[in-house]
Amino acid sequence: MNTQQLALVFPGQGSQKVGMLAELGESFSSIKATFAEASDALGYDMWDLIQNGEQAQLNLTETTQPVLLTASVAVWRLWCEQGGIKPALLAGHSLGEFSALVCAGALEFADAVRLVRARGQFMQTAVPVGEGAMAAVLGLDDAQIVRICAEAAQGAGVVEAVNFNSPGQVVIAGQVAAVDRAIELLKAAGAKRAMPLPVSAPFHTSLMRPAGEKLALALADISLKAPLIPVVHNVHGKTESDPAVIKTLLVEQIYSAVKWVGCVETMVAAGIETTIECGPGKVLSGLNKRINKSLNCFNIESPDSLAAALESVS
Missing domain, CATH: 3.30.70.250 (Malonyl-CoA ACP transacylase, ACP-binding)
Structure with missing residues (x-):
């Protein structure tokens, strides 16, 4: 397959589950190594949490966000390690946009893990639970x-x-x-x-503006580089290369609608024929197929699905 025909996409909240990536973790040491890096950044054993913890704990947004980002980055690294071809574009749904920026080389992994934990806290406290x-x-x-x-x-x-x-x-x-x-x-x-x-909170509404303001302050202390692979952004469905503009888009994304249909249409218009979802679940693969029936959609969350995805682009 031609690089220009491939995009990798990264899931958002809702794809987390206890036991996720267990088979990949047993088969490939790089998966657990990535989780160990994230654990060092956050100060708790993230792999143990996702394998042996409670679903209720995983569903807390300040836990969900770093867990899913780490899972996506672990799968991306495995894809590269196994000789998967470099994609032409990357995109992520909501939280997944941060995963995409890490994989594009724009954002350091440890910075991103800490940032999305804070993002989860900001989003949860912007509107009191129950409101x-x-x-x-x-x-x-x-x-x-x-x-x-x-x-x-x-x-x-x-x-x-x-x-x-x-x-x-x-x-x-x-x-x-x-x-x-x-x-x-x-x-x-x-x-x-x-x-x-x-x-637990009304994500991506105007009620999240206080969370956006806090995220802007957190982003001010973080170094962001131009992506090595273009990332399609949720706010407007386009790519962006200027790090300052990307920071603004990440802030706006918290209180703006996620235009996933627009993101996928942009990818298709750029010549993308295959999308591969990196991380647990098949949510984006299902959405992508509904948006454009001609897309070939794969996901990677187990050794078998990894083999199928690699085969699809060989």
């Missing part, structure tokens, strides 16, 4: 959902469309009363499903 909610909406077009959210927000509080994941699949978020109101209106408008998600 925010998110919901997945299936079966309506984007414009309808945006309009209904605006209607629901009248008098009920903040509710916004925050993840444009694939055609007919959008996530909304905001204050509990406003999200509940939007769910009622969306169902009345013909949504196939409008269901609350088990998350």
